[in-house]
Amino acid sequence: MCGIWAVFGSDECVSSQCASAMKVAHRGPDAFRIENVNGFTNCCFGFHRLAIVDQLYGMQPLRIKKFPFLWFCYNGEIYNHRLLRDQFQFETQTEMDGEILLHLYDRFGIQKMASLLDGVFAFILLDTANRKVFLGRDTYGVRPLFKSVTDDGFLAVCSEAKGLTDLSHALDTPAKIVPFLPGHFEVFELKQNGKVQSVQMEQFHCCTKEPAHAIYDTVERLSTGFDMETVKTNIRTLFENAVRKRLMAQRRIGCLLSGGLDSSLVAATLVKLAKVEKLPYPLQTFSIGSEDSPDIIASRKVSFSLANVSPVSSDGNITVYLSPPEMKNSNFNPFRSHTLFILLPIG
Ligand SMILES: NC(=O)CC[C@H](N)C(=O)O
Numbered sequence: 001m002c003g004i005w006a007v008f009g010s011d012e013c014v015s016s017q018c019a020s021a022m023k024v025a026h027r028g029p030d031a032f033r034i035e036n037v038n039g040f041t042n043c044c045f046g047f048h049r050l051a052i053v054d055q056l057y058g059m060q061p062l063r064i065k066k067f068p069f070l071w072f073c074y075n076g077e078i079y080n081h082r083l084l085r086d087q088f089q090f091e092t093q094t095e096m097d098g099e100i101l102l103h104l105y106d107r108f109g110i111q112k113m114a115s116l117l118d119g120v121f122a123f124i125l126l127d128t129a130n131r132k133v134f135l136g137r138d139t140y141g142v143r144p145l146f147k148s149v150t151d152d153g154f155l156a157v158c159s160e161a162k163g164l165t166d167l168s169h170a171l172d173t174p175a176k177i178v179p180f181l182p183g184h185f186e187v188f189e190l191k192q193n194g195k196v197q198s199v200q201m202e203q204f205h206c207c208t209k210e211p212a213h214a215i216y217d218t219v220e221r222l223s224t225g226f227d228m229e230t231v232k233t234n235i236r237t238l239f240e241n242a243v244r245k246r247l248m249a250q251r252r253i254g255c256l257l258s259g260g261l262d263s264s265l266v267a268a269t270l271v272k273l274a275k276v277e278k279l280p281y282p283l284q285t286f287s288i289g290s291e292d293s294p295d296i297i298a299s300r301k302v303s304f305s306l307a308n309v310s311p312v313s314s315d316g317n318i319t320v321y322l323s324p325p326e327m328k329n330s331n332f333n334p335f336r337s338h339t340l341f342i343l344l345p346i347g
Pocket residue numbers: 001002049050051052053054058074075076077078097098
C-alpha cells in the first residue's frame with residue numbers, strides 16, 4: 001500500500017489538519033512524514049510508507065536536486081521505470097521507481113508522462129515553479145485516490161476517504177468527497193494564497209486502447225491470430241510477464257493463496273520465475289479462512305505441491321483461522337504484522 005495525503009490552501013493552520021493524515025497510517029508501516037511546503041505554508045503533504053524499493057532514499061514527498069521546485073507523493077509501483085530511464089537517458093538520483101515521473105514530467109509534460117507509465121499508481125505532483133498541482137491515477141484504478149475541493153479552492157487529497165472527512169474549511173457547506181477517476185489526470189492552478197482552481201481533467205488511457213508505453217515494452221512479440229494454440233501461448237506470455245514485472249520489489253515477496261485457480265497460478269509462476277531470477281529466499285504463502293473451509297484445504301494442497309517442486313521453493317503456508325465474529329468484523333486484520341497483496345512484500 002502506502003498512504004498519501006495532501007491539503008492545498010487550508011484556512012486552518014495546517015498543523016491542526018494533520019491529524020487527518022494519520023487516519024491512513026495503517027497503509028504504511030515503515031515510516032511516516034508530514035511536510036509543509038515552504039513558500040506555501042497552508043499547503044502540506046502527509047505520507048505513510050510501505051517501502052518496496054530504495055528503502056534508504058525513497059521517502060516521500062520525493063524531492064530531487066535536479067528539480068527543487070517539484071514535490072511528489074504517490075502510492076504504487078512503476079514497473080517500467082528502469083526501461084524508461086534507459087530509453088530516455090535520464091540521470092536519476094535514487095533507485096525509486098517513482099522518480100521517473102519527475103524526469104518524464106520535466107521532459108514531456110503531464111499528459112505524456114502519465115501515458116508512458118506501466119504500473120499501478122495514484123499520485124500528487126506539485127510544481128511550485130509553474131504553480132500547478134497534478135493528480136493522477138492508473139487506468140484500472142488499482143491504487144485508490146479521493147479528493148475534495150471547496151468552491152473557494154481548498155483542495156484535499158487522500159488514498160482513503162476517511163483522511164478527508166474531518167478537515168475543516170471556511171465555508172458553511174460541507175465539501176464533497178469524490179473518488180478520483182481511473183485513467184485520468186487533473187491539473188489545478190495554484191494561487192499565491194495556496195488555493196487551487198481546476199483547469200483540466202483528461203483521460204490519458206482507457207483499457208480498450210494500446211497503452212503508449214507498449215512501444216518500449218520488452219515483452220516478447222505476441223503472435224496474431226485466434227487459433228487455440230496462438231491464444232494460449234499469448235495468454236501464457238502476458239501472464240508470465242505480469243508476474244515477472246512485479247518482481248521489482250526489493251522486499252521479500254509472498255503469496256496470498258485462496259486455493260483457487262488465479263492465486264495458485266500466480267504462486268506457481270512465481271516459483272518458476274524465482275528460480276530464473278535467482279530470488280535469494282523461498283516463497284512464503286499465506287491463507288485465511290475458517291477452519292476446514294474449502295479455501296484453507298485447497299491452499300494447503302497448493303502450498304504442499306509448491307514445496308515439492310523444489311525444497312527451496314516454498315517456506316510453507318502460514319494459515320490464519322477466523323472465528324465467525326472475526327469474519328463479521330470488517331476492521332479485523334489477521335495479518336497485522338504482514339502487509340498483503342496477492343504478491344506481497346513481507347520482509
Ligand atoms: N507501497 C508503495 O506505494 C510504495 C511506493 C514506492 N514504490 C516505494 O517503494 O516506496
